[in-house]
Amino acid sequence: MGLHPLGFIVPLFVLLPNLIFIFLPPRNAPESLSSTPLIFTLLERAGQVTCFMMPILFGDLLAAEPLGGSAVLMVICLLIYYGCWVRFYRRKREFSVLFTPWLGIPVPMAVFPALYFLLLSYWLQSWLFAVPACLFTVGHLVNSWSVYQQIRQYRN
Known part of the structure; x- marks a missing residue:
């Protein structure tokens, strides 16, 4: 267990578009959405915190691992995720675009960071x-x- 710059970079790559999102929020968000059972929000938040903290805390472990196929696939997931963010901004930050399928993949802006x-x-x-992933x-x-x-129901 130890800090290493790579441990900060891995979660930062996923966080960067979300930081921009703070300053350029979506437009036309529904006023109210029903929420899923609380357990799913708790799982998501616990997983987020741990997924972002683990690479930082175990940065030396990351740095010691040779790059392989998984690292290449991580980069591909990240590039697709960034592409989805570009699509969101090109479509004038419409809220629905955050969840619109891409090439038949439902909710790609959730799928690709999870895969990452x-x-x-x-x-x-x-x-x-x-476990946190x-x-x-x-x-x-x-x-x-x-x-x-x-x-989808709202638009129909």
């Missing part, structure tokens, strides 16, 4: 990273799918 952290746990062969994935996908379904 799952691949990180696979790359490190670490259950310590896999799974928690985040379940919570994030369920919550995002719920919003997507509500948006």
